[in-house]
Amino acid sequence: MSVDKDTVRRIARLARLALEEERVEPMANELNQILDWVRQLEELDVAGVAPMTSVVKQKLKMRNDAVTDGGSAEAVTANAPLAEDHFFVVPKVVE
Amino acid sequence: MALPSDPTHFTLAEARDAVVGKKISSVELTKAYVRAIQGARELNAFITETPERALAMAEESDERIAGGTARPLEGLPLAVKDLFCTKGVRTTAASRILANFIPPYESTVSQNLWDAGAVMLGKTNMDEFAMGSSNETSYFKPVINPWRARNSNQALVPGGSSGGSAAAVSGFLCLAATGTDTGGSIRQPAAVTGTVGLKPTYGRCSRWGIIAFASSLDQAGPMTRTVRDSAILLGHMASVDPRDSTSVDVAVPDYEAALENGVKGLRIGIPKEYRLDGTLPEIDALWDEGAQWLRSAGAEVVEVSLPHAKYALPAYYIVAPAEASSNLARYDGVRYGHRAPGAMDIIDLYEKSRAEGFGAEVRRRILIGTYVLSAGYYDAYYARAQKLRTLIARDFANAFETCDVILTPATPGPAFAMGAKSSDPVSMYLNDIFTVTVNLAGLPAIAVPAGLSTAGLPLGLQLIGKAFDEATVLRTGRVLEKAANFSDIPQTWWRVP
Numbered sequence: 099m100s101v102d103k104d105t106v107r108r109i110a111r112l113a114r115l116a117l118e119e120e121r122v123e124p125m126a127n128e129l130n131q132i133l134d135w136v137r138q139l140e141e142l143d144v145a146g147v148a149p150m151t152s153v154v155k156q157k158l159k160m161r162n163d164a165v166t167d168g169g170s171a172e173a174v175t176a177n178a179p180l181a182e183d184h185f186f187v188v189p190k191v192v193e
Numbered sequence: 194m195a196l197p198s199d200p201t202h203f204t205l206a207e208a209r210d211a212v213v214g215k216k217i218s219s220v221e222l223t224k225a226y227v228r229a230i231q232g233a234r235e236l237n238a239f240i241t242e243t244p245e246r247a248l249a250m251a252e253e254s255d256e257r258i259a260g261g262t263a264r265p266l267e268g269l270p271l272a273v274k275d276l277f278c279t280k281g282v283r284t285t286a287a288s289r290i291l292a293n294f295i296p297p298y299e300s301t302v303s304q305n306l307w308d309a310g311a312v313m314l315g316k317t318n319m320d321e322f323a324m325g326s327s328n329e330t331s332y333f334k335p336v337i338n339p340w341r342a343r344n345s346n347q348a349l350v351p352g353g354s355s356g357g358s359a360a361a362v363s364g365f366l367c368l369a370a371t372g373t374d375t376g377g378s379i380r381q382p383a384a385v386t387g388t389v390g391l392k393p394t395y396g397r398c399s400r401w402g403i404i405a406f407a408s409s410l411d412q413a414g415p416m417t418r419t420v421r422d423s424a425i426l427l428g429h430m431a432s433v434d435p436r437d438s439t440s441v442d443v444a445v446p447d448y449e450a451a452l453e454n455g456v457k458g459l460r461i462g463i464p465k466e467y468r469l470d471g472t473l474p475e476i477d478a479l480w481d482e483g484a485q486w487l488r489s490a491g492a493e494v495v496e497v498s499l500p501h502a503k504y505a506l507p508a509y510y511i512v513a514p515a516e517a518s519s520n521l522a523r524y525d526g527v528r529y530g531h532r533a534p535g536a537m538d539i540i541d542l543y544e545k546s547r548a549e550g551f552g553a554e555v556r557r558r559i560l561i562g563t564y565v566l567s568a569g570y571y572d573a574y575y576a577r578a579q580k581l582r583t584l585i586a587r588d589f590a591n592a593f594e595t596c597d598v599i600l601t602p603a604t605p606g607p608a609f610a611m612g613a614k615s616s617d618p619v620s621m622y623l624n625d626i627f628t629v630t631v632n633l634a635g636l637p638a639i640a641v642p643a644g645l646s647t648a649g650l651p652l653g654l655q656l657i658g659k660a661f662d663e664a665t666v667l668r669t670g671r672v673l674e675k676a677a678n679f680s681d682i683p684q685t686w687w688r689v690p
Binding site for chain 1: 293294295297394395396409435438439441442501504507508510511518522525526527528529530531532536537538539540541542543544545547548551556557559560561563564567574576577578579580581582583584586617618619633634635660
């Protein structure tokens with residue numbers, strides 16, 4: 099299961115991370131170095147072992163389905179790189 | 194006991210008593226720390242200094258003390274890792290992508306501290322998004338460890354990711370600081386700076402308002418100069434928080450009250466799997482010495498087994514990047530954070546903003562995480578790693594049938610030189626070999642300074658406790674602290690008058 103250059107391009111796309119073409123091969127090498135090292139987990143017999151879903155023995159807490167906050171459009175958009183009238187501005191999506 | 198003549202050398206406990214006892218005002222103490230911080234910029238421990246806010250808070254504290262309405266941490270100046278959102282104060286996670294982010298809200302942990310009367314000195318430097326063990330991945334440049342090897346001027350790393358907090362505590366730039374620990378990010382920097390660092394049980398401190406790295410592992414905790422100070426600070430950081438669904442409904446005990454109860458009759462487990470080939474002899478020797486100290490104080494030392502410990506680090510490097518790739522998906526260049534100019538369309542905007550905004554280690558981990566979660570690989574990597582977590586938690590449960598607390602080294606070695614491990618990611622990851630098992634099982638653990646290496650650099654020991662048994666970890670740590678009698682401090686080579 100070695101990561102090749104096409105796989106690096108594909109996962110970079112999935113992760114929405116631009117990767118310059120000259121960085122693809124070095125990144126494949128770095129990822130393979132890490133994956134080769136984690137591969138020691140394969141020697142472990144995990145048959146019949148349940149995956150951990152929570153480290154503490156507690157049922158996930160439920161809350162009332164009620165509006166408890168809101169009306170903060172100014173605060174919500176205050177850190178936006180580009181905002182107008184409490185809307186986030188992005189490049190044209192629909193032609 | 195006489196107080197130190199320099200107030201920046203007070204412990205948190207000493208400062209608390211001195212401020213409430215009106216031996217020094219909060220303003221005087223705060224000004225001393227502001228001067229110390231301004232004179233220590235070479236260490237680069239802070240990303241953002243907040244001296245005006247600190248003095249305003251200190252003035253309010255002095256009024257409260259005069260008016261007889263002092264709160265438990267009244268007027269005590271602290272530093273906050275730049276991963277905790279602070280309302281109106283820039284919070285960056287040491288990343289370019291958040292370099293100008295000003296939170297409109299306050300994290301629960303920091304709010305708890307301000308509600309208890311504490312004073313904020315500023316936001317400390319760290320590895321970008323808490324990903325690193327040397328503080329070298331910060332967009333705001335590395336932190337330098339106040340400690341240097343004997344007869345050497347070489348710059349050393351302060352550990353990471355809470356490297357700025359560790360440097361600020363060990364360099365006397367604050368009374369104490371907050372940190373966060375996902376794989377060792379409190380305990381490892383504490384150990385290599387000669388300070389105390391406590392990672393509480395998962396769920397003990399609220400994660401609300403802490404910028405997320407790996408949500409099933411992240412936990413906030415105190416970084417201090419003494420075990421008592423960690424007990425005090427944890428008591429005011431911890432709370433049950435309805436805004437964090439993983440915050441556990443367990444009352445916060447008085448950690449300080451049980452601190453001096455000793456270890457008589459306690460069983461100390463020594464996990465044989467932690468004897469690794471290639472560990473420095475001085476680390477193993479210190480570990481043996483630590484066991485002897487506890488035995489001399491009346492504890493029984495027993496061998497325990499954690500058979501899956503060797504798989505913890507590789508499992509961590511599946512689970513943590515997987516969760517990070519999901520958590521960091523929110524940085525899109527649209528709602529907050531860095532936005533790349535000149536994007537052709539929305540996808541281009543995301544891809545360029547993220548590529549420019551994230552540093553090399555963060556990009557690498559996002560890609561690893563995306564890969565192990567992608568179709569066809571999920572079972573081979575992520576599901577297998579989560580099964581391993583079950584086995585590790587089971588190992589600890591078995592070990593705690595025959596012991597009350599586990600003693601191990603904190604790190605495989607002392608602080609290392611800048612750049613020494615940055616070319617090989619796996620060799621950097623190995624710094625967390627003794628700490629990471631604890632995060633996978635959600636347990637509490639403390640690093641306590643225990644001695645100096647042959648080069649004169651601090652080394653720490655780690656104590657691991659049962660879930661929610663921070664009290665036993667702290668009182669055992671207190672016994673280690675007394676026995677080690679670690680009183681060395683770094684030379685102040687950085688100080689600008």
